[in-house]
Amino acid sequence: MKMTVQNAKPLAGFIDLHIHTTASDGTVAPAEVVETAYALGLEAVAITDHDCLNGISEAKEAGQRLGQEIIPGCELAAHTPYGEMHIVGLWAESGNPGLEELLATQREMRKTRNQEILLGLRRIGINLNDTDLAAEVDGGASVGRPHIARAIVHKGFALSVQDAFKCYLVPGKPAYVPRRLLPPEEILVVLKKAGITTIFAHPMSLPAPEAWIGREVARLTELGLLDGLEAYHPEHDRAKVQYVEKLACELGLLLSGGSDFHGTVKPKIKMGVGEGRLRVPVALLERIKARRVQVGLPV
Numbered sequence: 430m431k432m433t434v435q436n437a438k439p440l441a442g443f444i445d446l447h448i449h450t451t452a453s454d455g456t457v458a459p460a461e462v463v464e465t466a467y468a469l470g471l472e473a474v475a476i477t478d479h480d481c482l483n484g485i486s487e488a489k490e491a492g493q494r495l496g497q498e499i500i501p502g503c504e505l506a507a508h509t510p511y512g513e514m515h516i517v518g519l520w521a522e523s524g525n526p527g528l529e530e531l532l533a534t535q536r537e538m539r540k541t542r543n544q545e546i547l548l549g550l551r552r553i554g555i556n557l558n559d560t561d562l563a564a565e566v567d568g569g570a571s572v573g574r575p576h577i578a579r580a581i582v583h584k585g586f587a588l589s590v591q592d593a594f595k596c597y598l599v600p601g602k603p604a605y606v607p608r609r610l611l612p613p614e615e616i617l618v619v620l621k622k623a624g625i626t627t628i629f630a631h632p633m634s635l636p637a638p639e640a641w642i643g644r645e646v647a648r649l650t651e652l653g654l655l656d657g658l659e660a661y662h663p664e665h666d667r668a669k670v671q672y673v674e675k676l677a678c679e680l681g682l683l684l685s686g687g688s689d690f691h692g693t694v695k696p697k698i699k700m701g702v703g704e705g706r707l708r709v710p711v712a713l714l715e716r717i718k719a720r721r722v723q724v725g726l727p728v
């Protein structure tokens with residue numbers, strides 16, 4: 430009897446252009462991310478750690494070993510009147526001095542802020558020191574609230590990372606400290622100079638009026654700084670996806686999408702599919718690549 434393996438590659442034809450690893454605040458190592466992507470049949474995945482490129486070489490090695498396409502990337506946050514604007518950069522390679530300096534500055538600003546968060550925790554009787562925090566960093570370069578949340582859990586002050594966030598680390602809570610961030614154009618200009626494709630990540634997660642988001646996207650596009658919008662993301666419902674698609678169409682912007690996979694930091698989010706409904710077709714990546722080729726950038 431002939432046996433067929435059903436769903437051997439369940440995500441063939443799809444991609445995931447937004448993934449975090451242990452290089453920043455994810456809990457899965459880059460090589461393991463690539464192995465999972467390969468097992469799922471994803472056509473390509475972008476490694477987009479916060480403020481660093483440290484996971485890229487391991488991911489590329491695993492990609493070469495398996496024949497899995499990897500897009501090197503990163504995710505940066507910029508200041509807006511409504512909070513953090515997240516920018517995913519695709520084809521971000523180490524070795525560009527401007528980019529390396531920007532990423533190093535962001536990580537330094539994180540270190541200062543992490544100390545302020547630890548101080549806030551100490552004021553309410555939660556004593557965590559640098560060693561406690563370092564114990565939560567699995568070889569990564571970019572340290573933030575998820576690592577602090579894990580340290581809080583390990584010291585017995587919360588039952589889960591989610592609880593630690595909810596009780597201590599979000600706006601209005603005793604140890605919340607906002608990040609000091611640069612305006613989007615300052616970040617985007619560095620990325621563009623480094624030949625990086627710039628994507629406004631999960632734009633509808635920003636608690637801003639839709640009209641403001643539309644105007645800001647138009648402004649950054651007219652400045653030649655923005656290449657695309659991440660329409661497909663677990664935080665975007667159907668109406669938000671449609672708004673972003675329309676905006677991209679009106680402004681001639683590319684569309685992107687990804688799960689924002691973080692491992693157990695976001696336990697409901699699975700690679701490639703988010704909470705289950707997400708699918709990002711490989712045709713989007715083909716369009717992104719075509720646009721890069723048009724302007725002489727490598728793919």
Ligand code: AMP
Nearest residue numbers: 454572573574575590591594595691694
């Ligand atoms: P930071 O960059 O240090 O401000 O931390 C933000 C990161 O924390 C995000 O990228 C997520 O990985 C994670 N995060 C944010 N909010 C929550 C939450 N409520 N529960 C768990 N993780 C969260």
Ligand code: FE
Nearest residue numbers: 449454479691
């Ligand atoms: Fe994160």
Ligand code: FE
Nearest residue numbers: 504515630631
């Ligand atoms: Fe983000």
Ligand code: ZN
Nearest residue numbers: 447449504689
């Ligand atoms: Zn992300």
